[in-house]
Amino acid sequence: MTHLITNDFPYTFEKMEADIQELKRDYPDFFQVEIIGESVEGRPLYALKVGTGRAKVLLNGSHHAREWLTSYLLMQMAEAYTQAWSSKENITGFDVRDLLNRASIWFIPMVNPDGVNLVQKGAEATQQPDAVLRFNDYRTDFSGWKANIRGVDLNRQYPAGWETIKPSADSPGPMNYKGPHPLSEPEAKAVYQFTKKHRFHIAAAYHSSGEEIYWKYKIDGNLLAISHEIAKRISEKTSYRLVDPGPDPSGGGYTDWFLTEMKRPAFTPEISPYIGPRPVPVEYYPAIWLQNQSIGLLLAEEASKLLTNP
């Protein structure tokens, strides 16, 4: 299998965009692209689709700017599944052609392209360098930045326990500012609307770091039981630890919102051993790929079970 996906780092928005165009050109019958909105600085927000089945899964990455290795991971998954589908290959025991006749896997690989661009290239690469420098207390190192370009944390934008998010910042900055109201930012709003339109059976929001899986937020009964079973399957594949958020979890995240509003399973896998407030070192990537390469397929299989036996 030859890889089209660029493997030099950092993996930028421009490289991702070029890779998307190349996959579309090489696999026109197997790989679909949709633009679901645009970022504050006008970058297109891409959604990619692999598969034709009625069961629907969404995987997204890089809500948080410094976590851009999740975009690369999702792009590599999209490529691997597309190639295996077109050539009738298996991936770690999954019959990809059969599975993708039953399920469709959507990817939004880079929810926060402006933030990723800032982390990788610095303030001068943005449209308003003075504003981002002010949000960063005039520090020129943006490697720990999580927010979008307006200093709003996109994973604190969703209407699920938004009022009580903690800890919280009072004003725009590198992290933890939840914005003036839920969905004030175009990136979160686009993902929200796209999710509601498709009514996905299962979702996963990729983050870093810590090798753990968030899967539980104010759910009970059947949804709690099903979510726990699927979380255990993800844990078996990745070796990541399941997190119990305790009785009073903070909210506002994509997974929190999906669980409570869509009332279907959603997961937040945190790739990489814990590395603190910085991008995941690319040396960790080969292990991350082996742990996660089949997670999209696993979720597609679970989604098709939910469709036939809800």
Ligand SMILES: [Zn+2]
């Ligand atoms: Zn994150």
